[in-house]
Amino acid sequence: MAAQTDTIVALSTPPGRSGIGVIRISGPDSLHILRTLVSAESYNPTPNLMRLKSLIDPNSAETLDEALVCFFKAPHSFNGEDVAELHCHGSPVLLRTIIDLILKLGARLADPGEFSLRAVTNGRLKLTEAEAIRDLIDAQTDTALRQATRQLKGEISNRLRPAKENLLETIVRLESSLEFVEDDLPAVQHQATIDSLLGLARDLSRLRSTFAAGKLLHDGIRVAFVGRPNVGKSSLFNSLVGHERAIVTEIPGTTRDTLTESIAVSGVPVLLIDTAGIRNSSDEIESIGVARARREAADADLLIVVVDGSEYLREEDQLVLAEVSDIRHIVALNKSDLPTFSTATFDGRVGADPNCSAVMSVSAKSEAGLESLRAAILEPFANGSAHSEGLLITNARHHDLLVRSIEAIASSAQLLEDFASEEIVLVGLHSALRYLGEITGETTTEEILGQIFSTFCIGK
Amino acid sequence: MIFDEFFDVIVIGGGHAGCEAASASARLGANTALLTLNLDLIGQMSCNPAIGGIGKGHLVREIDALGGIMGRVIDRTGIQFRLLNRSRGPAVRAPRAQADRTLYRIEMRRTLEGTPNLCLRQGLVTSLLMEGGRVLGVELQDARRMGAKAVVVATGTFLNGRIHTGRQTYEGGRAGEPASVEFAEALKRLGLRVGRLKTGTPPRLDGRTIDWEAFEPQPPDERAVPFSFSTDHIRQQQLNCHLAYTNESVHAAIRANLHESPLYSGKITSIGPRYCPSIEDKVVKFPEKTRHQLFIEPEGYATNEVYLNGFSTSLPAQLQQELVSLIPGFERTQIIRPGYAIEYDFVDPKELSPFLETARLKGLFLAGQINGTTGYEEAACQGLLAGINAALGSLGRPLFRLNRRGSYIGVLVDDLITHGVDEPYRMFTSRSEYRLALRHDNADERLEPYGRELGLVGDSEWERFNQRRARLARASALLKECRLRRSDERYSICRELTGQELGDSLTLAELALRPRIDAELVMSLMPSSASSEFSIGDLETALADHLYAGYLGSQTAGLRRLNQHDALNIPQGFSFRTVGSLSHEIVERLERARPESFGQARQIPGMTPAALSTLLVHLTGSQSISGASQR
Ligand SMILES: Nc1nc2c(ncn2[C@@H]2O[C@H](COP(=O)(O)OP(=O)(O)OP(=O)(O)O)[C@@H](O)[C@H]2O)c(=O)[nH]1
């Protein structure tokens, strides 16, 4: 068998937080994709040698990351195919962006264990070694993860069902018009079919965008506390963490270096980051801390801007609020236990600032409002009920499959516009159905035929 | 064991499967006998007198390309040819023809009688002779014993056939013919899993009693497209069919008498084909339809008998007469033969190998309706494949199989042996994942080389094939060479026709991708010498190749991720228990289905992704990668 394979991509370091994330691409297009990423068509990497390269988004020409890249030429790679590895910085958002880009360049997301399966296929791995992989695959599907996956599958299936039925109905109409010319069936409505397909593509696109958020939930949400000194960032941090992790004093500028601690909010991993209070400081150490705080803020998925609600709004507060205006954030008005506390300055902010999802009164001291604060952390990502354990693996695959089905449906609609014959239009629609089927379960030809016979009276 | 006669191959049954099987086997050099209940009914069309249609017409073209006989016989005996779906793309067009039922039978018998190595024998088979898991021959009702190295069973609806009209039921293989009861029991004793299916036929009418003016004629094509690649022209006279419709009073009468129908009184419990429902079913399941379309089809040149297609029924004969008379134009019409339903045994085709040999008994092949299919074409292609393999096996040659990618026959066999059947299986183009590649007009390109290699395609057909190939190459070269320029006088006509801008100049190949451009127009834009180099039919094929070239890729892209490993062989006798860490349930499923390839395993209901990964790892690890032997 000529191993005619496509190109696959996956994150090969464990999902979640880590110093670096290794993205692995395998298959015939690996080199081409690598060249596009480093923006040099003629780039000829020396095999097996690590090089520092800028990864560039070809669409925006924006530099995404400085990464160590390494190319392994077939058959001298671990699985016998052309393989490219990108060792990137560990931010999940960044990794996701790069993987998305690679998917757009024609790769597809690898199935669990697929890299190693290819190794077996290409005679690179012995059966005994492969048994270990099988165990891995089994482990993945056998444990709690399976439970979660199954739940998730049910949930997504439910959400996809109307779309899939809609698609099936169009397929059934087109198929019957082809297969049963001799039966007197109602004519296929050309424009109505196009409209229905376009509507379907839009509908699926909406679903797709909710999954993108869901994926973030699995990777963990990176939440940084920011604010001017002494507003109570470290105190809130400690309250959410549940113990005295950060040093708290009444001296402004207590926190210098960033501190991280992970907690779980409704089962979703949340990485909390305490940062130095932002102000212009002459203290060299504090200045470095402030610079770090700013970097963390830029890299976070969500900021909690802490303001001392018992005091008037200072210039330093304004400075911080201005800096975060283009990042998703929550404003926590702290020290609600104090008599001088007031929310007046912030009334109406939520509606006015699209990136501000909530303004809440809290007190690190009395612990008032902490529950609401926890809920508010998930709120921008939750999109209804999308958060669940095990979202990542399945969800990344789902995302990939949804993107593919949307593309297939849209191109079929275009073919219909161009008056292509039904059998050509149907190629894309069947592909789309198959992609959706990989999420919700396959629709067999028998079922399609069954639907035809129950919709139309066929039979000469 | 002492035999009265000995053959390499015995074919039981003289229907469409049996005829192809016997012909192929004999022509491959195996000394072959065709055993049938009644030699006068060889090649009988027991249901409607027509061959082809969408999906089915594709099968006939494939049979022909492989060297089968159905296409030639219908080309000589068809009385109305039509190419269906002319307005659609070439992949879903297919020929269909009404046959003169009697002439078809005569021509089929003449063809078989003219085949060297083939003996016709009349007799009723009552049991199979076997020894040590191998078939040895058959025993007949009259105690004759016939030996053979391989036996093809193609007994159609005759196994335990039971005919129903109204409340009457009786044993029968077809109206007026006995059922095969003992042999059915013999097959069951072998341990083959047997199920029951149902099918039906409509009444036949006396054409002299029809008011023909009342019905809309459906004329034949002006340019008849033959089934066989070796037929140039259809010479015989072509006839009209007519369209008729039922009406509310027919429906009301059916509803009032449903209790008389064995389908609704509970007498018949087995499943019939959903795409060929009885008129009772149509009326009950689609109450909102005020009329159902019927076709009045001639049965031949020399008979008044006509076939009322679409009116299949098992209501009592007298009631059928009353119902028919309720249709304007049929007021005086008399039924010659009433319609009926028939229930019969079939063998679970999951028992079969891709060569159509049973797993239980070596040398025993099954083909046609016995495998749960319906339709002459479906039967014939299985007969061809079974006959080929019975002969190859008896001659000690390697067996022959077809895969899903290259033919509808491959799709049919794979569907049968992988999924089995719950209702009579009929071919539809949507059953193929590779529909765009499987055209009726490129069946020769796809399959004739195999037919030649096997030895079924003769020198003159092979010569024709190579000539056609050369003509197609020429046509396709001209399509890319010739350009339509703005200055050409036909330019504006083309632009208007397509409703699209065409630029300063474009090749005819590019032009042909635009809407409403047909082969005739393209031919007229070519140099005048072109029409002497190739025919319109050739040009249509060249255009179709060109039209789909761009889409074949996207068709496979969607499938590839699923099918990448499908061709991977599972060796015969592979023990799924040795794979380890497969659940009991999965092992059982695999053992029951006996998949021959990873692709078949993948499609077994209830296989989990984890089980498939495990199996794949095991297969790829334990056998050489070149193990995939699909052609
Ligand atoms: N009354 C009251 N005091 C609080 C509350 N939260 C924090 N404080 C006090 O405010 C002071 C500063 O608290 P921190 O948590 O160190 O403030 P910070 O924002 O981390 O300050 P820097 O690290 O210096 O930027 C401490 O004296 C805390 O006890 C609160 O909810 N209520």
Ligand SMILES: [Mg+2]
């Ligand atoms: Mg602090």
